[in-house]
Each structure stands twice: as C-alpha cells, then as structure tokens.
Amino acid sequence: MRPNFFFTFSGWLRRSKSVPLRAHLCKVWLIILAAARPSQRCAGPKQLAETYKGFVSNGRPVGFASWESVKLPIYSCPVKVKLKPSSNGSGGDGGVLASKPVFKIYDSYEIGYYEGGAWRTVRASTLQKAKTKGKKIAKRLAKNGSQAIGLSQEECRVYVAAKNILQPHNLQVDAAARLVDDLLRRLGGASLQQAVDFFNAHGKRVIAGAKTTAAFDVYIEDLKRRGVGFHHLRDVKRFVGSFVKAFPGEIAVIRTSEIDVYLDKLGGKARNKNNARDRIISFFNFMVQKGYLPKGIDHAAKSSTAFTDPRPVITSEEEAVASAEATDLYLPEDMGKILAAAEIDERVTLELKAFSGLRTEELARMWWVLINAKAGYINVTDAVAKVNQRAVPILENLRRRLAAYPEAEKRDKISKRWGSSNSLYHVWKRVTDKAGLPYKKNAFRNSYISYRLAQTKDINLVAYERGNSPEMVRKYYLDLVTPDQAAAWFSL
Numbered sequence: 001m002r003p004n005f006f007f008t009f010s011g012w013l014r015r016s017k018s019v020p021l022r023a024h025l026c027k028v029w030l031i032i033l034a035a036a037r038p039s040q041r042c043a044g045p046k047q048l049a050e051t052y053k054g055f056v057s058n059g060r061p062v063g064f065a066s067w068e069s070v071k072l073p074i075y076s077c078p079v080k081v082k083l084k085p086s087s088n089g090s091g092g093d094g095g096v097l098a099s100k101p102v103f104k105i106y107d108s109y110e111i112g113y114y115e116g117g118a119w120r121t122v123r124a125s126t127l128q129k130a131k132t133k134g135k136k137i138a139k140r141l142a143k144n145g146s147q148a149i150g151l152s153q154e155e156c157r158v159y160v161a162a163k164n165i166l167q168p169h170n171l172q173v174d175a176a177a178r179l180v181d182d183l184l185r186r187l188g189g190a191s192l193q194q195a196v197d198f199f200n201a202h203g204k205r206v207i208a209g210a211k212t213t214a215a216f217d218v219y220i221e222d223l224k225r226r227g228v229g230f231h232h233l234r235d236v237k238r239f240v241g242s243f244v245k246a247f248p249g250e251i252a253v254i255r256t257s258e259i260d261v262y263l264d265k266l267g268g269k270a271r272n273k274n275n276a277r278d279r280i281i282s283f284f285n286f287m288v289q290k291g292y293l294p295k296g297i298d299h300a301a302k303s304s305t306a307f308t309d310p311r312p313v314i315t316s317e318e319e320a321v322a323s324a325e326a327t328d329l330y331l332p333e334d335m336g337k338i339l340a341a342a343e344i345d346e347r348v349t350l351e352l353k354a355f356s357g358l359r360t361e362e363l364a365r366m367w368w369v370l371i372n373a374k375a376g377y378i379n380v381t382d383a384v385a386k387v388n389q390r391a392v393p394i395l396e397n398l399r400r401r402l403a404a405y406p407e408a409e410k411r412d413k414i415s416k417r418w419g420s421s422n423s424l425y426h427v428w429k430r431v432t433d434k435a436g437l438p439y440k441k442n443a444f445r446n447s448y449i450s451y452r453l454a455q456t457k458d459i460n461l462v463a464y465e466r467g468n469s470p471e472m473v474r475k476y477y478l479d480l481v482t483p484d485q486a487a488a489w490f491s492l
C-alpha cells in the first residue's frame with residue numbers, strides 16, 4: 001500500500017465523529033496491514049538460514065492463536081545450533097585433529113504480527129507455549145488495534161462492501177485478507193483465478209487430501225485381486241513400501257525433485273535405482289487411474305530421472321583388455337567344472353538354469369510335467385513365470401542331458417529339496433566353491449542369454465524366450481561373447 005494512502009486514512013480517522021465505528025474499523029485495518037506485510041519469518045522450505053535459525057518445512061502454519069477477529073498463524077521453525085567441536089585424537093605431529101562440526105536441532109515455533117508500526121516476531125519452544133503467547137498478542141491487537149488509524153469515506157465504503165461480500169462465507173475482512181495473502185504466497189506468482197481454473201478442470205475429480213499410505217493399501221489389494229505373482233508383489237512392497245514410508249503425507253504435494261533425491265540415496269547401482277523408479281511410476285499411474293491424482297497431466301514420478309552407472313575410464317592396456325571380458329558370465333570350461341562337481345539332484349537344476357535361462361524363482365516352481373521333451377520346449381506357465389508366460393526351447397545339449405535321467409525320477413517338482421530362490425542360491429554356491437570357482441549372482445542365466453544371442457543374432461527371439469524386453473537384451477547382453485564360445489557352451 002502507498003504511503004499517501006495511510007496519511008489520508010489517518011486524517012479521516014481524526015475527523016470521524018462515529019467513535020464506535022472508527023474504533024472497530026481501525027482495529028480491523030491494523031490486522032489487514034499485518035496480513036499484507038511481506039513475511040519475514042524464516043528461510044525458505046528445506047533451506048537453513050546462515051544464522052542457523054530454523055526452517056519452515058512446507059511453508060504452512062501448524063496452528064493458530066486467536067482472539068475475536070484476530071487470528072495469528074503459528075509456524076514450525078526449528079533452530080539449528082552448532083555445538084562446540086570436540087577433540088578427535090592427535091595428529092601425526094602431536095596436533096589435535098579437527099572434528100567435523102556437530103549440529104543439534106531444537107523445536108521452535110514462531111508467530112509474526114504487525115504492531116506499533118513495525119513487524120514483530122516471537123518464538124516459543126513448544127506449540128502450546130506459542131499458542132499461549134499468541135493468544136495474548138491477539139487479545140492485545142484486538143483491543144488496541146484502533147490506535148492512530150483513520151479511514152476515508154471511500155475506504156469506509158470499500159470496507160463495508162467487503163464485509164457484506166464476505167458475510168455468506170462466514171469470513172471477517174481481516175481473516176479474508178490473511179487468507180488471500182497466504183494463498184498468493186503459496187501459488188508462487190500464479191493468480192487465484194489460475195488456481196481456480198485448474199481445480200475446476202482437474203481437482204474436482206480428485207480425492208482431496210488423499211495420503212500415500214491409504215493409496216498404497218488400496219494398491220496392494222488391487223494387485224492381489226489382479227492375481228499378480230508372489231515376487232511381483234514382493235518387489236512392490238519392497239520398493240513402493242519404502243517410498244511410502246519416506247513420503248507418508250499428501251500425494252498431491254510430492255514433487256519430482258523430492259523423488260529424484262529419494263532415488264539417488266538408494267543403495268546399489270543404477271539398475272537397482274531404476275527398478276525402484278519403475279515401481280514408483282506404476283504406483284503413481286495407479287493413483288491417477290483411481291482418482292488420487294488428476295488425469296491429463298504428468299505426475300511427479302513420470303518426470304523423475306532415470307539413472308546410469310558412470311562409464312569407467314581406461315588408463316592402461318590391462319584395463320582395456322579387462323573391459324572386453326564379461327565379468328558376470330561363466331566361460332564354457334568353467335561351466336564344465338561346475339557340472340562335474342555337482343551331485344545328481346543339484347546338477348539338473350544347474351543344467352536347466354544354464355541351458356534354458358529359466359529364472360531362479362521359475363526353476364523353484366517348475367514341474368517335470370511342464371518339460372515337453374517330445375515337442376522340444378519348456379512350458380513356463382503363468383503360475384510358474386515371474387513376469388510372462390512363454391515357451392522356452394529345449395536345445396540339443398539340454399535335451400541330451402535331460403534324457404539321461406530315468407523316467408521314474410521325472411515326477412513332481414524338479415527342485416524337490418529346494419523350494420525357494422534363496423535355498424537354490426546356497427546350493428549353487430556350495431557347488432561352485434567345490435569346483436574352485438567364485439559364485440556369480442545371476443551368472444548362469446546371464447551366460448545363457450549372452451551365448452544364445454551370439455548363436456542366433458536375433459534380439460527379439462532371445463528376449464521372448466527369456467521373458468525380457470529387447471531393450472534389456474540389447475543393453476546388457478549384446479556382443480559380450482563370440483560365436484565360437486557360444487558353440488562350446490551349447491556343446492557341454
């Protein structure tokens with residue numbers, strides 16, 4: 001508001017003859033000034049001030065202190081205090097090693113208000129104490145707000161008109177001013193009209209205030225009704241469940257930048273982070289479909305960043321040679337040693353794993369009756385498959401090996417003694433240790449895909465047989481081995 005406006009306003013008050021009206025209007029006008037004054041409370045969201053005075057986690061008040069028409073917002077502004085550094089041992093020359101700075105964060109709540117021609121703030125260590133202090137301030141402002149304030153006739157007309165307009169909404173003029181001020185600040189430069197238009201276009205069909213925790217419970221039940229596999233459900237609970245614990249609040253306020261930071265902090269390589277990202281995107285897609293998020297606009301997870309591992313830098317000829325060798329595969333001669341070290345019931349699981357490329361979870365659920373040796377394929381049914389049902393060809397060396405087992409033994413499940421992925425992992429590790437070779441996770445399946453691709457040169461065929469996408473085959477298995485190595489592998 002312009003300075004000359006206040007001079008006119010003050011002069012009118014001194015000339016006004018209606019003392020009660022003047023007192024009431026001036027009290028309200030003082031509160032409007034407080035609401036309209038720029039906020040000076042704390043550093044922005046999730047940012048620490050240089051003085052270590054706290055931050056507002058989401059820019060929204062956590063409570064209010066009220067008296068009559070005066071309503072003061074209370075904000076959570078924790079205070080970060082740098083503690084005195086302690087000694088961390090002695091250095092090589094007898095000096096003391098400097099320790100890293102240690103900080104402690106204390107709860108703090110702040111109230112901002114306008115009084116006596118200045119913007120003031122008070123703090124309290126608890127929300128209840130802040131409400132007590134704020135109530136006293138609100139009471140004082142309600143009683144003394146008419147001091148040295150005046151209104152012109154035009155301003156009085158505006159006030160009366162505003163009061164009449166707000167009456168059906170049960171809002172006082174000062175409360176309406178604070179509400180408008182808060183909304184405009186949260187819109188960050190957009191107009192209230194734009195916000196209303198967006199809500200009319202998208203928000204009316206959205207479940208207001210929905211939280212990720214409630215949506216996650218509905219998502220899990222929906223997946224169960226759709227009959228997804230055990231391992232698919234397990235991965236959803238692992239990746240999406242952890243995400244929901246990190247973001248238990250409202251769905252609509254989650255930002256893409258926050259998802260990127262969350263994914264970046266996950267352990268493992270890029271593939272693990274991208275697996276988590278894919279599950280989170282599927283969860284957000286579900287929330288759009290079920291009305292937790294608006295349709296027609298990209299949700300926050302869709303725009304999140306996909307990760308890639310840094311490309312290694314080669315600095316020597318030895319490193320160049322090593323980079324051309326696949327580290328997550330077994331060579332044909334190594335596989336021969338592993339099979340020779342295995343017992344009969346161990347060997348059949350290794351043969352199917354290495355020469356058909358079945359996933360470990362699928363092998364644990366595979367039955368002999370699903371191996372159609374005459375037709376030349378393994379029927380990976382929907383109940384067995386981890387991802388997609390498919391027919392896996394039985395290649396010549398695998399057909400020969402399976403034919404060596406007596407028909408009387410080809411009953412029930414193939415892995416009778418080991419019914420889980422974890423138990424098979426321990427069996428295979430014991431066999432590789434016995435053969436004097438390291439156990440490489442996923443190396444049996446990876447070896448098969450790589451050798452099969454070198455044999456067929458058909459990415460789409462290999463992707464179908466293995467239940468992968470062509471993109472995955474192209475990215476991880478292309479040109480890792482030679483056709484000669486492939487011939488040696490499938491001759492075992």
